[in-house]
Amino acid sequence: MDIPELAFLTTWIAASVRLTGPLLLASIGELISERAGVLNVGIEGTVLLGALAAYLGAIWSGSPWIGALAAAGMGMLVNVFLAWMYVVVKASQVVVGIIFNVLAMGIASYAFRTIMGDIPRIQTAPMMPEISVPGLKDLPLIGPALFGQSVMFYITILIALGTGWLMYRTRLGLNLRAVGEYPKAAAAAGINVVRMRIIAVLACGLGGGLAGAYFVLVQIGLFRDTIVQGRGFIALGIVILARWNPYLAILAAFGFASMDALALSLQLFDLPIPTQALVALPYLLTVLAVSGVFGRSRNPAALMTPYHADR
Amino acid sequence: MRVSLEKRDTPLISGWSVVAMSVLAVLIGMVLGGVLFLPFEASPWEGYQSLIGNAFFSKRGFGYTLVTATPLMMVGFGTIVAWRCGFIFLGFEGCLLIGAMGGTMVGLGALEGGILSTSAPALVVTLALIWGATLGALWAGLVGELKTRFGGNEVLIALMMNFLAIYLVQYLVAGPWRVVGDMPQTERLPKDLWLPYILSGTRLHAGFLIALASGVAIWVVMAKSRVGFEMIASGLNPRSARYGGILVGIRQRQAALIAGGLAGLAGAITIYGVHHRLLDGLSDGTGFVGIVTALLGRMTVPGTAIASVLYGGLSVGGDAMQRQTGLPSSIVLIVQASIVLLLLATEVLRTHRIVLSGRRKV
Numbered sequence: 262m263d264i265p266e267l268a269f270l271t272t273w274i275a276a277s278v279r280l281t282g283p284l285l286l287a288s289i290g291e292l293i294s295e296r297a298g299v300l301n302v303g304i305e306g307t308v309l310l311g312a313l314a315a316y317l318g319a320i321w322s323g324s325p326w327i328g329a330l331a332a333a334g335m336g337m338l339v340n341v342f343l344a345w346m347y348v349v350v351k352a353s354q355v356v357v358g359i360i361f362n363v364l365a366m367g368i369a370s371y372a373f374r375t376i377m378g379d380i381p382r383i384q385t386a387p388m389m390p391e392i393s394v395p396g397l398k399d400l401p402l403i404g405p406a407l408f409g410q411s412v413m414f415y416i417t418i419l420i421a422l423g424t425g426w427l428m429y430r431t432r433l434g435l436n437l438r439a440v441g442e443y444p445k446a447a448a449a450a451g452i453n454v455v456r457m458r459i460i461a462v463l464a465c466g467l468g469g470g471l472a473g474a475y476f477v478l479v480q481i482g483l484f485r486d487t488i489v490q491g492r493g494f495i496a497l498g499i500v501i502l503a504r505w506n507p508y509l510a511i512l513a514a515f516g517f518a519s520m521d522a523l524a525l526s527l528q529l530f531d532l533p534i535p536t537q538a539l540v541a542l543p544y545l546l547t548v549l550a551v552s553g554v555f556g557r558s559r560n561p562a563a564l565m566t567p568y569h570a571d572r
Numbered sequence: 573m574r575v576s577l578e579k580r581d582t583p584l585i586s587g588w589s590v591v592a593m594s595v596l597a598v599l600i601g602m603v604l605g606g607v608l609f610l611p612f613e614a615s616p617w618e619g620y621q622s623l624i625g626n627a628f629f630s631k632r633g634f635g636y637t638l639v640t641a642t643p644l645m646m647v648g649f650g651t652i653v654a655w656r657c658g659f660i661f662l663g664f665e666g667c668l669l670i671g672a673m674g675g676t677m678v679g680l681g682a683l684e685g686g687i688l689s690t691s692a693p694a695l696v697v698t699l700a701l702i703w704g705a706t707l708g709a710l711w712a713g714l715v716g717e718l719k720t721r722f723g724g725n726e727v728l729i730a731l732m733m734n735f736l737a738i739y740l741v742q743y744l745v746a747g748p749w750r751v752v753g754d755m756p757q758t759e760r761l762p763k764d765l766w767l768p769y770i771l772s773g774t775r776l777h778a779g780f781l782i783a784l785a786s787g788v789a790i791w792v793v794m795a796k797s798r799v800g801f802e803m804i805a806s807g808l809n810p811r812s813a814r815y816g817g818i819l820v821g822i823r824q825r826q827a828a829l830i831a832g833g834l835a836g837l838a839g840a841i842t843i844y845g846v847h848h849r850l851l852d853g854l855s856d857g858t859g860f861v862g863i864v865t866a867l868l869g870r871m872t873v874p875g876t877a878i879a880s881v882l883y884g885g886l887s888v889g890g891d892a893m894q895r896q897t898g899l900p901s902s903i904v905l906i907v908q909a910s911i912v913l914l915l916l917a918t919e920v921l922r923t924h925r926i927v928l929s930g931r932r933k934v
Contacts, residue, residue, distance in 0.1 A: 300727070352916040355660060355727060356867060359860050360912045367905030374900050375611050486902075491735070498732050537743035544735040551729055553722030560725055565660075571579075 267401055273522055275405040280518035281511075282410075282417050283308075283475035287496035288503070288510045289424050290336075290468020295500055296428065297461030298441035298563035299347050302358025304469050305493030306365025307343075309486070311336045311473025313369045316484035317376065319386040319477070328386060329413070329474040336470020337463050339365070344462035348455055351567035362493075370486035385482040389413045411479040418511065420468075425507035437461060441561035444568045454568050469493070498547040504559060517543045584922045590870075593918045601911035608903045622896050623904070627889030635774025639846060640884035641877075642783045643668065646838035647862025648869065648876035649790045650831035654712075655863075656794065656871055657827035658807035658820075663715055663730030664835045665859030666737035670711045671704035671839025673741055676850040678703050679761045679843070680749065693764040700765075701782075701840045708836015709829045711737070716828025720821035738855050745852050757851035767845040777845035784877070786834060791873040793830075803827055835859065864912055883908060 287308055294301045301307075314335035319328025339361075346357045392415065394408040428434040439447040440457045448454050476488050495517055502516070503509035520543050524536035549555065606616030626633040647664045654661040678700035682688040688696050715733065718724035742756070751759040767777040794800035805813040806820040814820050843850060865883050869875025890904030 302731075346913070346916065350917055350920045352919065355662060356863070357913070357916060359662075360864055360909050360916075363857075363861075363864075363905055364909035364913065367902045367909060370902040371608060371900055371906060374902070494731065494735070497728065498735075501728055501732070535743045535747055537739040537746070541736055541739035544732050544739070547732045548729055548736070551725055551732070552718045553724035554718070560728070564725075565727065 269526070271402050271405060273519070273526060274402060275409070276522035276526065277515060277519035278406040278410060278414065279480070280521050281515045282414050282479060283472040284492065284495055284499060284518055285421055285511060285514035286417050286468050286475055287472035287493055288468075288499040288514055289421050289507060290465035290472070291496045292500045292503070292505060292507055292510055293424065293428075293437070293468070294461045294465035295564055296441045296505055296561055297437050297458045298444060298561055298566060298568070299458055299462055299465075300354045300358070300565045301340075301343065301347075301462060301465050302355055302494075302497070303343050303361035303365070304358075304465065304496055305489060305491070306362040307336050307339055307466055307469030308473045308476075308493040308496075309365050309369050309489045310339055311470030312477050312488050313373060313473070313484055314470065315474035315477040316386050320384055323387060325387045325389045325478045328478050329389075329471065332470040332474035332477075333467055334470070336466035336468070336473070338466070340462050340466025340469070343466070344459045347462060347567070348458045351569065354565050354567070366486065373484060373486060383483065386477055386484075388482055389478045413475055413479050417471075417475070420471075421507055421511050428507055438561070440568075441563050444563050444566075448568075448570065454570070458568065469496075472496075498544060501551045501560075502543065502547050504550070505561060513543075516546075578925055578927045580923055580925055589922065593921070594915060597911050597914035597918060600914055601907050604910050605903050605907035608906060609899060612899055614897060614899055619893060619897065619899050619903070622893045622899075623886070623889035625889075626892035626896070627885035631771075632774050633888060633892060634885075635771055635776040637881060637885040637888045638776050638780050640888055641880040642780045642845070643838040643842055643858050644862045644865050644880040644884055645783045645877055646786055646834045646841075647859055648866035648880055649787055649873060650834040651863045651866035652794065652871050652873065652876060653790060653803065653834075654827045654831035655866070656807045657803040657824050658810055659716065659719065659824045659827050659831070660727050661712060661715065661730055661828065661831055662727055662860070662863070663712055663733050663832070664862055665855055665857070666730070666734040667708040667711050667832045667835035668839035668842070668859050669737040669741050669855055671708040671836025672843045672850060672854055673704075673737075673744065673839075674707035674836065675700040675704035675840030675843045676749070676758055676761075679765055680758060682765065683759065683762070697765055697767065697844060700844065701837055704840025704843075705833045705837035708839060709833035711836070712828045712832020713825065715832075716825040719828075720824050734855075734859070741850065741854065742852055745850055749850065751849075755851065758849045760849045761844070765844065766848055767841065775846075777841075779841035779845040782837070782841060786837070787873050787877055790830075790834075794873070799823070799826070835862075868912065868915070 287304055291301055291304050311332040315328040315332035318331025319325050322328070343357065343361060346352050347354050389411045391409065391411050397408040398404050428438065436447065436452045437457060439450070440452060440454050444454045473489070477484055481488065499510055499513045499517055503513040520539045524539045527534065527536055527539070606620070609616045609619040627637050628634055647668070650664060678688065678696060680686065682691060682696040711733070715726050715730050718729055719726040745758060746756040749758045750756060767779050770776055770778050770781065794804065802813070802818045803823045805816065805818055806823045810820045861883065865879040866876045868879035869877070886904050886908055890901035893899050894901040
């Protein structure tokens with residue numbers, strides 16, 4: 262392989278890995294929630310508010326870690342409200358999610374303007390430190406991708422692997438999946454369906470909030486109310502493509518991110534492939550995956566169905 | 573003190589309780605919004621005055637309110653058909669874009685050298701609207717096919733297809749249809765192809781009348797026809813509908829076509845009435861807000877029309893308020909969303925009562 266080609270591939274893979282982080286965090290959150298039977302379309306809003314909290318927390322404290330903590334707290338907090346609407350009030354999950362995104366957009370841009378004033382001073386948030394393994398980082402192809410990322414990336418991978426372990430290897434995970442497949446049977450087996458679903462939606466808030474922190478503290482360093490721009494929704498696609506499996510979510514998130522990264526770098530060249538086709542490709546695969554054409558779709562059976570103990 | 577919910581023996585279903593709860597939700601939402609004016613040292617009174625005055629009590633502003641309400645209404649009517657039939661369609665955003673694309677396609681064919689360049693403008697516009705509606709219907713119809721024939725999940729499919737539509741339009745305006753210039757957009761359509769303005773001194777275009785007519789048509793179909801009855805029955809309980817001899821799958825596919833067609837038509841109307849060209853950034857959440865207006869209108873045609881005008885007015889008024897007084901229009905987003913969420917939350921009071929300390933009952 263030529264040196265320029267190798268350099269291109271190395272940069273591409275590294276850029277893909279960099280873009281994977283927030284997508285993966287949001288999808289892991291969404292995945293936990295969906296596995297418990299709650300489709301959280303509101304994840305977009307959670308990510309946005311998490312980003313805001315991360316930015317403000319990091320600027321005020323001067324520490325990116327406090328920023329990430331603030332984002333996690335904010336994600337959980339707003340998802341307390343979502344959990345209440347989804348699980349206690351039992352409103353339509355789709356409707357609550359859509360309107361929550363509008364609310365989050367309003368809150369984020371209002372709060373940002375109120376706090377930062379009319380002309381916000383452009384102040385960069387302190388960024389998460391990068392880990393760089395000497396020697397290994399200079400490996401071709403995978404060196405920068407695997408051994409030169411932000412510390413948050415490694416935490417994200419651990420979270421994904423940990424979620425997989427919890428999901429398939431512990432009683433908690435089994436109960437969670439049972440609640441999403443057949444809540445009545447789960448309840449008969451002594452599982453508290455309501456509590457389990459609330460926990461799942463809170464976990465989703467944690468993932469969504471941290472995803473927001475990732476955008477601010479690893480990728481951009483600033484906050485704008487357009488910072489998320491549909492990337493919360495990508496999490497929904499990743500979960501489908503990963504077939505609701507946390508391990509596969511790592512690959513699916515990487516897939517979405519790599520098309521984004523490729524489109525970005527191809528804009529520099531003048532190639533006959535439209536960049537939009539590349540970015541749209543993972544969505545097309547997602548549509549096919551959930552279309553039912555290739556076997557029945559295997560989403561959790563009770564997805565989107567509120568649980569009524571007395572019905 | 574312990575607060576808990578206790579099930580009512582009989583749910584509240586009277587019309588009064590609906591009105592009371594709606595009024596309560598709107599009031600709480602407005603008060604909440606009023607509080608948000610305070611950090612800007614503005615009185616809520618002035619803020620709301622500017623907002624409502626601009627949206628509903630100035631001719632130009634009200635015209636713009638109705639322009640904004642037009643696609644909301646049509647998406648809302650589509651929501652009524654699809655959702656009442658048990659087809660939880662979230663793909664209106666995509667249908668709007670595809671419809672806008674289809675409409676533009678015909679319009680571009682009427683430019684110099686195009687195959688429609690000698691046709692009468694009225695014919696071109698009619699063809700454009702029909703083609704936009706057709707493509708929107710097919711886009712949603714595909715989701716309907718996948719759900720009813722293959723058991724796909726319509727919510728997830730439609731959400732993902734929205735992105736395909738966004739990227740398709742982005743590709744067209746940045747690539748083959750792009751006009752020379754800085755912006756990714758198509759050539760501006762000639763003036764004789766624009767939908768006529770129907771109220772002097774405003775931007776209100778004839779598309780608003782099409783929206784009203786489509787509302788009447790949907791009302792007739794849903795309330796007066798056998799097809800509508802079967803659709804509603806399919807949505808209420810597909811199993812008993814099937815037992816009663818209704819072909820649920822076919823009705824749902826028809827509902828998908830109608831809903832997508834309405835949204836596609838709305839997209840084409842937006843091109844011919846407002847933008848007069850296809851451009852990037854056309855997707856602004858109208859396809860989702862339209863669903864919300866249908867819910868606010870309690871899934872009825874008149875209710876949806878009123879909710880669309882109110883919702884559109886708040887948005888228009890919010891922007892005008894921001895220009896006039898410098899107050900952020902994001903307050904309006906918060907008020908709009910709070911009202912809807914409060915309405916959903918108070919729904920629980922119809923079946924449950926709040927119990928304080930286990931003794932006093934409210």
